[in-house]
Amino acid sequence: MLPNPYTPGQTPHHLAGRAAEQEAIRDYLAPVIAYGDMAGPPMVITGPRGIGKTSLLDSIRDQARQDGFITAWTSCQRGQPFLADLTYTIDRALRAADALPAPSGWTNALDRIGVEIAVPVVANLGLSLSRSRQEHPRPPACAISAVEDVLHLAANAAHGSGGRRGVGLLVVIDELHAGAPGELAVLLNALQNLSHDRRENPFALMGAGIPSVGGILTAAATFGERSRWLPLPDLTIPELAEALQAPARDLDVTWTPDALDIAVTAAQHYPHFVQIIGSATWRTARPTAGDTITSHHAHAGAAAGATEITSLYDARWASVPDAERAVLTAMAKAHPTPAGDVARRDIEQALGTDISTHRARLIDKAIIDDTQRGYLRFTLPGFADYIRHHTTPGPPARSSHPRPGSPDATNARQ
16 A cells, blocks of 8 residues: 655645745855855745745755755744754754864853853843834843854854865754744844854854744844845645645656645645645545546545544634633634735724733734734634634624625635
8 A cells, every 4th residue: 555645734745836935045055055154144934824834944954954064953932942942953963963063162152052041131131122112122242152152163063174074054943933032132143243254154044934023033133134035925726736746646646637626625725734635535545556536536535634624623722711712703703804814903893802912822822823013814724714603603893994805715814
């Protein structure tokens, strides 16, 4: 029996529709490869959850390793420190490659991170960034210097010398929008200082975050404004179909055009759901080499996949208390923009109260996202329909913008 080539919740075997973005990233990394220079300010991939940011980072990390980079990866959690963990992953990557810097200098740099990043002033800086309008308060110089030393030493060790020549260091930070503000400020200031000596620092830093990450980095430090932004567009229908076709083709299995249409439509044009529907259809068809997946298989797979998707909705709904459910219900009943965004003011008008606390908690749970200033969006398509079907019917909230011409259920992000 052939293995199931679809990977819900994991990086897909075939990354469809991202050739232009991969080319842009290769251009970004080129100065490190060609000259041993620092790549420049961070490159940040932006887009809603589930669109494939992490999968793209995964593919780039794999390619970078083939090109000779040593890579270190960390993922931020909302408001939590991340620099100590990043330093640990850099140290582990260097050890795995047998490329540690001179022990005396490296041990001292690690010790400094443990001391300087933990000092209260860094945490207080984060509070200042979060609670006030003060622009770009300067992080403590000792913390900036500690991060500079780690990145400089690690990059040059990764670049290598003598008989072992590597390319340099690639640092990857996922969920960048969730990083502690004070630590983001420290990191960005350290990067700015290192950029003045780019030929001495052969490394690149890439990150990924939801669309609001731009404002977060800009608020943390001036250097955040200079980031190279790489927004991910929605995949087209042919690209989503290719995400189904290519992994099957590798196993000598084909899909009929009708089957592809059924699967993509059932997946609501959402990459994560494409993997769910594809996996369910494969289990239904149980193909062997040379077989074809037909519309009959796709209908059965769509039904099975819909059950899995509903289970995701059930889990999300069960994870929130009544007060947060009220916010989600008002959001589901509000009139979205054509892109699927809901104005925060419409939700607050419907509830008659400020939603700041509940909004923050729902974002932490990855149930909603900030998309642009004053607007929110469900992270899973179809969740608004699910909520409306599981709550008492009532009139929709008044909207301050025109209702889109098509039903909001058709919006790929609603």
